[in-house]
Amino acid sequence: MKNRILLYLTILSLFSFNNYAQKAKVSNADKKYDNYAYIDAIKTYEHVSDKGYKSAEMFQKLGNAYFFNAELDKAAKWYGELFALTSDVDPEYYYRYAHCLRSIGQNDKANEMLKLYNEKSDKPGKGESYIKEINYLDKIKANSGRYKIKDAGVNSQYSDYGSSFYNGKLVFTSSRDTGSLGQRKHTWTDQYFTNLYESNLTGDSLTPGSPKKFSKSVKSKFHEASAIFTNDGKTMYFTRNNYLEGKKGKDGNKVTLIKIYKASFVNNDWANIVELPFNSDNYSTAHPALSVDEKTLYFASDMPGTLGESDIFRVSINSDGSYGTPENLGKTINTAGKETFPFVTDDNEIYFASDTHSGLGGLDIFVSEIKTDGTFGEVQNVGADVNSPKDDFAYLINTKDRIGFFSSNRENGKGYDDIYQFLETRPIKCKYELNGVITELVSAEILPNSKMSLYDDQHKLLKTTESDDKGYYSFEIEGQKTYSVRAEKEEYTTTEKTVTIAEKDCKTQLNLTFEKALCKVAVGDDLGKCFGIKWIYFEFDKSTIKPEAALDLAKILDVMGEYPNMKIDIRSHTDSRGTSKYNEGLSDRRAKSTKEWLIINGINPNRLSSKGYGENQLVNNCSDGVKCSEDEHQQNRRSEFIITAL
Known part of the structure; x- marks a missing residue:
């Protein structure tokens, strides 16, 4: 994914630049760089470099231009040239170079650069979190092989990303030109400004149909993106540049940032567009997501209180329509890098993209359990099927049929960013279950309504239940523990078995058999x-x-x-x-x-x-x-x- 304010919320550092023989050409390229016309700047810098011109500042800018557009393999080349020329650079370049090296599989060298970053930086947390898991690749491998992935069928040669479900449709973001007069391009990426599109989903496989524009009433002359909807279809939250009712807002550096807006569905169209009260001209808010009960809004921002470059926050939606105070999700989710594109499922899981949690390069998609007390479980990389050395983000899933969509700028795509459809074939995390069937020892007859008791390894009673009319029982348990199951029933001898649950065994079967307490026999019986x-x-x-x-x-x-x-x-x-x-x-x-x-x-x-x-x-x-x-x-x-x- 090529970087954009909508996706990364990045504030750029601009660099001064001196030269001699190529001064005029490089000076012209600097102006384009400062105005975010990265594509033209790259061409100019590369031309003068091909002629043998070397400058630490130029290599920095070349590396940055590719880094901010998420072409990490090319960024690695120019950062390599920079470090071949000098090591006297801002510590941030050690981190960026390491990030790029990891994306192309040079993990040992990446770790060397991260160690140097930690030594030189006054804020080494970003580097420490990036190398904290030595065996992170093994964990990613264990979570891989869980998806069947294909092109979603809605992509263009431009940027397509960030989807959501709405009334049997897929609503997504695209910078494609569909023939509108006056369609404008952003000089930063040479892409048209993004708008919202929709596509009907058909069949059990949720196959998207031909895309069309979403709603003219939402469209502005700047970016619209990342729309989500309430279950009743009457409220929409979406991301837009700081632009409302013909007025464009700017921060202290005269940059138009982005905000989250709300719209209502009235008279068969979207109206009453308002910005949310916790927005600001001085920081960005973006990529909204709703909790299942629609009482909490999650979003990405670089607002005050952010731990890194952008974090994920949540804010309560009160019954009167007002909002609480935004709360940072904390260090379990957020890092010293970028976290963005949250999505919350009805299984109380939060999916999000991060460039700093241990991944394969660029943005990777991660998942964490939202616990009943509001804290978060272990953050896990969803695996190498969805994640790649490039940017992977904007995860969306229907938890009933396990079909979903995500966005990526991986190799062999159709455009700048593309939307991919997936089928999840197995869950990332076990919901451990211990179950079995109760039968009579000799006849193998099913025995319903048996009292079942679950004990821990200290023989402490944890739970009780009854076998159903088919003799079946089930307990929810935790992995990597030892349990005993006891079965009791009148006229039968109580029986008990012990089992140790392996980490990989999501479901463990433990059948129990009863012996009759009194065995009645007659002549001719065995x-x-x-x-x-x-x-x-x-x-x-x-x-x-x-x-x-x-x-x-x-x-x-x-x-x-x-x-x-x-x-x-x-x-x-x-x-x-x-x-x-x-x-x-x-x-x-x-x-x-x-x-x-x-x-x-x-x-x-x-x-x-x-x-x-x-x-x-x-x-x-x-x-x-x-x-x-x-x-x-x-x-x-x-x-x-x-x-x-x-």
Whole structure:
């Protein structure tokens, strides 16, 4: 994005310039520079540089001209020439050079320049915040890959940016020339002054149609940009140069800054345009955004109290239509650099653009949670899909379908700035959830209306809920912590499980199963089902009882001790793999081993019988020649303890 007052709110420092052989040409270029005719100045400076003329001041101005127009790769070239010539420069040039180096991937050299900036500057905070995260690229990488991006289809060869939703339309800013008589260009960027345009959004994909001008009643002969609307469509806030009712305001340096204005929708058009009371001729306010309840207005400004070059502020909108005192969002959001283009979602998130939070170069888009007490959560870079080494800004999203738009001057665009559409495929931050289904151990029957309790790692009760009619429960939790979930229900034994939540696991499933507190059995029932015994464990291809099997057999032993008249028929089954004869022999040996274990441990032999059935009683279709999964084969490998007498 080429720099403009609308976007950057930058107050330029102008530099004196001396020369000898090329004095006349350079002097002429200086005048153009001072009047913001940067494009012509660049041409002149580069011509004299090509002829071998070198000057620290000229390299400064060349670097600045590209830097202020956000062509950071070209700015890096000329700042490099400056530092090759001298290191006796204002500390700000160390910062600017580092910023440009980072945009072209020269991070090590950028950090060197930032360290020098910190040493030389009396306000090193900007440099410190820029290098505070050594692993910032890893964090950006982790947040990348979340978007599908395409051209929005509304772009021109000029500057198009800053969109908002309004009555099924996309309203955006453009400097395109649509044929109006007297259309004027800004000498700074050689672009037409911006106006508001609209485009109908169609279908579930919110595809923009052909753009047309928004409203003549809002248009002035200067810039209009960044319009937003209340939900009822009756109020609009927008950015405009300091110009109202034919009068142009200027600051002490005779510069026309920008202000936020309000308009009302009356008789099918916009009217009653007024500037907001916290505006001033001496600083800029721009890029308004509304909270979900429309009681707070967010905006960018360089007003007194700004921490850096421009900050994001908020101001309350009172019920009588008046406004409170603007409040700086503070150091979590704002830095010593530029923060601009806020946007607030109905998920209580604020998106904004910054050139100083750790990014990929130029302006990057960031997001932070707005907490219930008005403070802000960790600021996160939204990732390399939306962000690039160039300027990326003006993020807008429909949180229901996760479709949105952003603006960028990245490579291979159609114009000066372009609007891109995106689909967000996964959220940037987990809303951690622990959930599961409650079932009965033996039958796998869904058990609704179970009491569910959540405990922390110190076994402190945090929350309680009930499983629904489908046996489902859910708890909102925090990541990277350990929790225990307890399930309670009448006629069932209380059960509890513990789980540790990994940072990457937004949703963790923890299913719980109940055992019946009283297992009622009759002749013909499988006693093993009372204890969830599906099979007795043996070594592969052997019939020797393993320790795991002994534990289950001890349960059968105990019940038979309690009921001395109970008799059991032990049945062992295999899957279909292997020959039928071999499987029958193996299962018979295993059934006999099970019987012998019970006899050795005190059960009278006349209370026990045993038989191996091999693969003769499969519970599914996994017979010879049928391709089945391991789980399907496992269903056939089972042990049964059928009650034959009580």
